[in-house]
Amino acid sequence: MSQCFKAVPLFDSYRPFYALKRSILFPEDIPAVKTFVNSIADGPVPEAIDDYWHAKDFLWSKCRRSEATYNAFRSESERFLLWAWCIHGKSVALMKKRDIEAYIDFVVNPPKSWIAVRVCRRFESKSGQKKPNQNWRPFVVKLSKAERKELMRSIPDTAIKPDSGNYALAQKSLREVFSNLSVLYNHLVEEDYAFGNAIAAVKKASPHLIVDVSNNSVKRLSALQWEYVLESTRMKADQDPIWERNLFIIAVMKSLYLRVSELSCRPNWSPKMGDFFREEDDWWFIAFGKGNKKRKVSVPVDFLDYLRRYRLSRGLDGLPAVGESSPLLHSMRKHNPGLRARTIAMLAQEAFDLASENMARDGFEDDAKVLLATSTHWLRHTGASMDVDTRALKDLSADLGHGKLSTTDKEYVHADDKERAASGRMRRV
Incomplete structure (x- = not known):
């Protein structure tokens, strides 16, 4: 044929x-x-x-x-x-x-x-x-x-x-x-x-399949790269209120370990401000994730400042009210109930590109190039990787929406690799 x-x-x-x-x-x-x-x-x-x-x-x-x-x-x-x-x-x-x-x-x-x-x-x-x-x-x-x-x-x-x-x-x-x-x-x-x-x-x-254990770690930002992404976007938002939406997107995805689909407007789900809610002194967020499953994600106190400033930029007061129906991410087109995944990814990419320019200007050329390849999913991995040493694995796993603790352990606990790299770093030729 x-x-x-x-x-x-x-x-x-x-x-x-x-x-x-x-x-x-x-x-x-x-x-x-x-x-x-x-x-x-x-x-x-x-x-x-x-x-x-x-x-x-x-x-x-x-x-x-x-x-x-x-x-x-x-x-x-x-x-x-x-x-x-x-x-x-x-x-x-x-x-x-x-x-x-x-x-x-x-x-x-x-x-x-x-x-x-x-x-x-x-x-x-x-x-x-x-x-x-x-x-x-x-x-x-x-x-x-x-x-x-x-x-x-x-x-x-x-x-x-x-x-x-x-x-x-x-x-x-x-x-x-x-x-x-x-x-x-x-x-x-x-x-x-x-x-x-x-x-x-x-x-x-199959001769085409390769067993590869050389680089099975998740894609994530370093502490320095994340600092540049957050600070660059925050400074831009201070100058231009339109960037408050970019700032909120990167902050919520990193802090709450969200997938881009969990922020996007879909045929069977449109995230609302009312998905944030308070129980006694604790704030939670309802994420609608893989397998059409809802889960509660704990909200860190530090993130609430970013939620407040984003709401203020939209003319909304304080923190979300019970059952508030305002779209979580506002669209420039009033008839849209939220943002599609592609638009969210584009807004996050604007933040990554801005941070990359600033890192290159400050002499961090290699780190700046990494940011050019960054995607929104890196934010979820970055947040979980930074928190894995300070949170109980079962709590982190629940917020990530993993069905098994072993999934969280496999993806985010890399103690053996770190020890092996440290022991091999000073080898001499």
Whole structure:
């Protein structure tokens, strides 16, 4: 089969996908999907329509609770179907161990024609219908955030373009491929569409997986980097009230160990000021996190000053009232009930970039470069890592929302590494 890319994306984004009734196979507003799948069924893979039906049913069944979960499984299911039909010429229901091995080889080293140099929408709206985006591909080569920012300092942003020949699949991403495929095949077996699940056997013998214990620590800021992030943002907010929102975001994520999703406005949750509440002398925050689970997070007294000043910048008095319905993070657009994760990440990145500039100016070039690669999740890890030595592990684990103490211990207790580094630091050549 040809390795040129002549396929189309198969599944729409989260909201329109679930707006379509489960019993309807193809979306009426994207006729190209039906045309493409029917052409495969009339040609190399007669079972293509059944493949598509079961993959769509899998997404409907497994991913309704979380848009992030849907996006992850959609990408893998879609990529797997396109490879099976367009390159391997075989139904996913008939795949054996050697077929899955061939797919993993393909994912590790896809043809250039299947790789995009930027993230693109799958579909573009034209005249009331959606048409496949000609620039979309199942794989994307990306520059790291740090690389892009370094290049932006020397050349215009419009000239920055990754080379598809530089595509490389990270080990974490490869493990996610195995995991997502295994869940898909479990569903297909349960529905009596596939005869078995060979993913575990393929993973066990895969030459592409590397056991890596060299750098398994979480990404976090040093005390100096965090001091620059906090102080730079606070000074900017003192000068420009618009930056109070940036300051609040970095302070709440670090102090309360929050994920960006737990601050964002989602279809089933919009954080409110009333999610902060008081019990006797203690303040708490209700976070709505992974697995659609709510948890209470203890609020440090020191953080309350940042909550007060952010509320004051919005014309709100003191600390939140019981059941207060004001959005936790205000949007510039009044009709929005809060901020999306992407906007929150952008505002946090503004703080990281400002701190990076200040660190570079003060001579901390290496630390400044690290800040260029920082993401919002580093704030959660930074807060937990700084507090692990002063808090009981069970309390820290509860605030983080970990189901097991062992998870917290594994991620944030690195006494052995510290001792080993200290004992080896002064070795002589």
